Amino acid sequence: MHPxxxxxxxxxxxxxxxxxGVVYALGAVPLGYDIEWAGxxxxxxxxxxxxxxxxxxxxxxxxx
Numbered sequence: 001m002h003p004x005x006x007x008x009x010x011x012x013x014x015x016x017x018x019x020x021g022v023v024y025a026l027g028a029v030p031l032g033y034d035i036e037w038a039g040x041x042x043x044x045x046x047x048x049x050x051x052x053x054x055x056x057x058x059x060x061x062x063x064x
């Protein structure tokens with residue numbers, strides 16, 4: 001059996017930050033700002049890192 005009851009929850013955690021990166025990129029131009037690509041990239045990397053971290057923490061916790 002998989003160590004997590006619902007591994008899709010980890011995907012949701014990562015997608016939240018990826019969605020924030022997309023909103024940040026698409027919302028900059030209509031608001032009159034330049035797109036800061038470093039920020040978009042870092043939000044994407046943060047999404048991946050948060051998903052991996054959530055998986056590791058949940059997989060390593062006891063099932064009590």
